[in-house]
Structure formats: C-alpha cells, structure tokens
Amino acid sequence: MALISQEEFKKITDFKQDICVSIFIPTQRGGKEVLEQKNKKHLKSTWDQVKRELxxxxVSAEKIKGIGKxxxxxLExxxxxxxxxxxxAIFSSEGFFEKxxxxxxxxxxxxxxxxxxxKPLAPLTTDEGRFYLLAVQQDKVEFYEATKNTIGEIYVEDLTPSQLEDRVGYDFEEKNRKQKTQNSTMGTSTSHGYDAANRDDKNEILRFFNAIDKGLHEVLRDENVPLVxxxxxxLFPIYKEANSYKNLFDQVVPGNPSDTDMFGLHEKALKVMEPHLEKKKRSKLESFNELTPDKTSSSISDIIPAAYEGKVDTLFLENRSxxxxxxxxxxxxxxVSKEQSSDNTSLMNLAAAKVIETGGSVFLIESAFMPEKEAKVNAIFRYS
Incomplete structure (x- = not known):
C-alpha cells in the first residue's frame, strides 16, 4: 500500500493543466470479487465513461490517449x-500520473x-480515526494502516526483521527451545515461551524491537497519528523501551496476534482506541458551537479566501455534497454556480486542498451532524 505523504499531496494539489482526471473507486481486498476481477472491471468501466465525457x-484523441495510457x-x-x-485513487493528466x-x-x-x-483523501490527512497497528511476535512482524472502518497491511519486510531470529541469530531459537524442553522435563512451564526473568532473553528481544523501531522510522518519520x-x-514494556515514535499509544492490544486474523486484530484495536478515535472531531465540533461568531463561518465566500491565506484551522465539509x-x-x-460546468470547479475541493496544505484539519461530515446544518461548508478560523 502506498501512503500519501504531505509532499505527495502537495504535488497533486499544485498540478494544474487543462484536463486533469481524478478517479475514485471502492475496491475489495480478496475473495470472490477479486477472483472475478471486480476491481479491474470497475476501473475499466469508469475509464470508458471518462473517455466518453472527454x-x-x-478533447483530442491524442490527448485522451496520453491521459489514459x-x-x-x-488494467493489464x-x-x-x-x-x-x-x-x-487515480490522478492522471498529460505528463502526470499517480495511483x-x-x-x-x-x-x-x-x-x-x-x-x-x-476531497475524498481528507481522512488520510487528518488524524480522524486513523492509526497504525503493529502486530509483533518473536516469530512474526506485521504492520497495518487503519481507520475506524478499514485496515490494510503495509509491507515492511525490507525495513524490519520479520522475526527475532533474523535479528539476534539462530542461537536464540536454539536456546529458547532447550529452555522449553528443560521446563517440560522438570514439570514447570512458562506461559510466555521464555523465562521472563532472564535478562539475556530480554536484551535479545530489546535488540529485536530496536531493529523494528529503526525500520518503522522510515515510514513514520513525518506522521502524527497514533501507533498501537x-x-x-x-512484551509491551520492552517495546516501549525500544520505541522512538512520539505517538505510541500507551495501551497494548492484548493477546497473541496469531490467535486471530487481520480483521480480528482490527476489531480488538478499535476497542482499545475507541476513546481516542473521535476525540479531535468531537472537540472541534464543540468548539464551533462555543466560539464567538467572528471565529467561525458558514459562508463559502468568507471561507475560501481565508483558506488561501492559511487562516482556517478546521474545515467541516458535508460529505455527499x-x-x-x-x-x-x-x-x-x-x-457560486448552480451546477458544474467546464468553466467552474468544486469550491469544496478547493477549500479542502488549501486547508490541508496549510496544516489545518478537514473533516467529512454527514449532513445531520454539520455544525450549521443549513450550510455545506463550516469553518473554524485560527486565532489571530
């Protein structure tokens, strides 16, 4: 999965040309739909529709071919x-393509x-319910990006060791197996697979976690969302000792990650993260209602110029409007126009791009939950 960095986002929003095509389609991760090529067929039908509109x-056949290549x-x-x-998400123009x-x-x-x-990318740029999930065992490391509703794996094999043996060597596995055998022979057991009081074992696990933390830094260096x-x-206190990421969530998702699949991990993580996930959005919605009128606006004519000048702290956009x-x-x-034409643009998209570019937060809100329900765009201004 590709993550969209601030630099990549700016590259997209800065690009201007006479014909820019943006395509968004829902996709399935696996199962019957993937086997039947549903995702591929959806893109093909969308691109066919875009070609007809162009x-x-x-628009010349040559230009359409360049955009569509x-x-x-x-598709192939x-x-x-x-x-x-x-x-x-696909962004295509002559001389420009990102997916x-x-x-x-x-x-x-x-x-x-x-x-x-x-505009649809706003959830990826505002830490509204977005978090990273690291599932770590001594023999397996998996890393995910998640929101309240979704989870997807980020492949980090080239950045982190995949198991403790890769980092500290074969000796640890051999010693660990002998320790288990001795415990079994002596009629004793340990639920953790190694003697928790053994300082050498802890140090080896700490080295393993240090290597994981170092690798994840390549992904997390510019991020500002929680890592759970x-x-x-x-194992969690040892990982906390190795961690250098500033937004490590202080509670662990308990249990052995191998006892469930990716979606089970997501469900367990949400239970741990629930108090945090919507905290920022709730706080901003409350602020809108509590602030004096000069600190908020529901007028697109006021909000757009303020967004361009970096004066918008928080933007609420009605999701389906x-x-x-x-x-x-x-x-x-x-x-403001009554409908879309070749001579105008989405003012909501314009506002979202500028607010994100200037470090503000953008929330896509269902109409029933907008602070000012008569308006499709609400904003909180930065204090002067």
Missing part, C-alpha cells in the same frame, strides 16, 4: 490487482477539471 468536450497499463497489470485495499491504494471506502466518483479532486501495538502483555463556482484569488472574490 470526447463530448471535444497509464490507466490502460494498470495482474500483479497490481492482487494487492488492493478498500479504495483506489494510491488506500484504506478508505470511497464512493465511486470521477472528476474532470483543470485540477485534481482531493498488538502483542502479548509481557458539492458547491460549484470560481475563485478570483487576486480580488478575493468567490462566485
């Missing part, structure tokens, strides 16, 4: 379709304009 706009290549890549998450398999359940959507559509660890209870129009940055003038 033709209706009198990397999409067509994806069987290996790509074997490793999907919950959603696929992301992400743990977000997109609604099927495509967008043609002179910029790319990034799933492991047996006795759009506001079409234009923005004249030089004159700070917003014009």
């Amino acid at each position: 033709e209706d706009r009198s 990397p999409i067509e290549a994806l 890549d069987p290996e790509f379709w074997r490793h999907q998450s919950d959603g696929l 992301y398999t992400v743990p977000v359940n997109f609604e099927a959507h495509h967008y043609i304009s002179n910029d790319f559509y990034v 660890v799933a492991c047996q209870d006795y 759009e506001v079409w129009g234009t923005y004249d940055e030089q004159n700070r003038k917003v014009e």
Whole structure:
C-alpha cells in the first residue's frame, strides 16, 4: 500500500493543466470479487465513461490517449490487482500520473477539471480515526494502516526483521527451545515461551524491537497519528523501551496476534482506541458551537479566501455534497454556480486542498451532524 505523504499531496494539489482526471473507486481486498476481477472491471468501466465525457468536450484523441495510457497499463497489470485495499485513487493528466491504494471506502466518483479532486483523501490527512497497528511476535512482524472502518497491511519486510531470529541469530531459537524442553522435563512451564526473568532473553528481544523501531522510522518519520501495538502483555514494556515514535499509544492490544486474523486484530484495536478515535472531531465540533461568531463561518465566500491565506484551522465539509463556482484569488472574490460546468470547479475541493496544505484539519461530515446544518461548508478560523 502506498501512503500519501504531505509532499505527495502537495504535488497533486499544485498540478494544474487543462484536463486533469481524478478517479475514485471502492475496491475489495480478496475473495470472490477479486477472483472475478471486480476491481479491474470497475476501473475499466469508469475509464470508458471518462473517455466518453472527454470526447463530448471535444478533447483530442491524442490527448485522451496520453491521459489514459497509464490507466490502460494498470488494467493489464495482474500483479497490481492482487494487492488492493478498500479504495483506489487515480490522478492522471498529460505528463502526470499517480495511483494510491488506500484504506478508505470511497464512493465511486470521477472528476474532470483543470485540477485534481482531493476531497475524498481528507481522512488520510487528518488524524480522524486513523492509526497504525503493529502486530509483533518473536516469530512474526506485521504492520497495518487503519481507520475506524478499514485496515490494510503495509509491507515492511525490507525495513524490519520479520522475526527475532533474523535479528539476534539462530542461537536464540536454539536456546529458547532447550529452555522449553528443560521446563517440560522438570514439570514447570512458562506461559510466555521464555523465562521472563532472564535478562539475556530480554536484551535479545530489546535488540529485536530496536531493529523494528529503526525500520518503522522510515515510514513514520513525518506522521502524527497514533501507533498501537498488538502483542502479548509481557512484551509491551520492552517495546516501549525500544520505541522512538512520539505517538505510541500507551495501551497494548492484548493477546497473541496469531490467535486471530487481520480483521480480528482490527476489531480488538478499535476497542482499545475507541476513546481516542473521535476525540479531535468531537472537540472541534464543540468548539464551533462555543466560539464567538467572528471565529467561525458558514459562508463559502468568507471561507475560501481565508483558506488561501492559511487562516482556517478546521474545515467541516458535508460529505455527499458539492458547491460549484470560481475563485478570483487576486480580488478575493468567490462566485457560486448552480451546477458544474467546464468553466467552474468544486469550491469544496478547493477549500479542502488549501486547508490541508496549510496544516489545518478537514473533516467529512454527514449532513445531520454539520455544525450549521443549513450550510455545506463550516469553518473554524485560527486565532489571530
């Protein structure tokens, strides 16, 4: 799975050209749908529809071919379709192509304009219910990116040792097996598979965890979301000692990770993380209602210029809605249109891109939970 860094996000939002195509489709991770190539068929039908719309706009066949070439290549890549998450986002234009398999359940959507559509990516840029999950045992390491509704594995074999033996050598496994045999012969047992009081064993596990932490730094260095660890209870204090990531969650997902599958781990992690997951969003929603009117707005004509000037702290967007129009940055003038046309753009997308770019938070909210329900866009301004 590819993660979208701040730099990659900015590259997408900065790109402007006469024809930019954004495609979002829900995908399945495995099972019958994958075997029947449902994901691939969904992209093909969407791209066919986009081509027809481009033709209706009198876009040249040569330009359509240039935009579609990397999409067509994806459709012919069987290996790509074997490793999907919950959603696929594609950004394609002449001379530009990016694709992301992400743990977000997109609604099927495509967008043609002179910029790319990034509003659906907001959950990946705001720590609303997003977290990393590290499932670690002495013989297995797995790393996941998750939200409240989804989970997907991030492959880190090239960054971290896959088992303790890889880090500290064969001697540990051999010594550990002898220890178990001795305990069995003597009629004693240890539920942890090694003598917890054995300092040498702890040091070897600490070395193993240090190597994992070092490898994960390559993924987590610019992140600001929680990392929760799933492991047996006795291992968690050792991992905490090795950890250097500033947002390690202080509670462990208990039990042996091998006792369940990825989705079972996700369910257990959510129980541990539940008090944290929506804390920020709840706090911001409460703030909107408590702040004085000069610190909030529900007017798109005020919010867009403020977003461009980096003055928006938090943006609430009605999830299934759009506001079409234009923005004249030089004159700070917003014009709202009744419907989409080739001459306007999504003002909600414009606001989302600028708020994320300037370090603000963007939340996609169902209409019933918007702070000001009569408006599709609400904002909290940064204090001056």
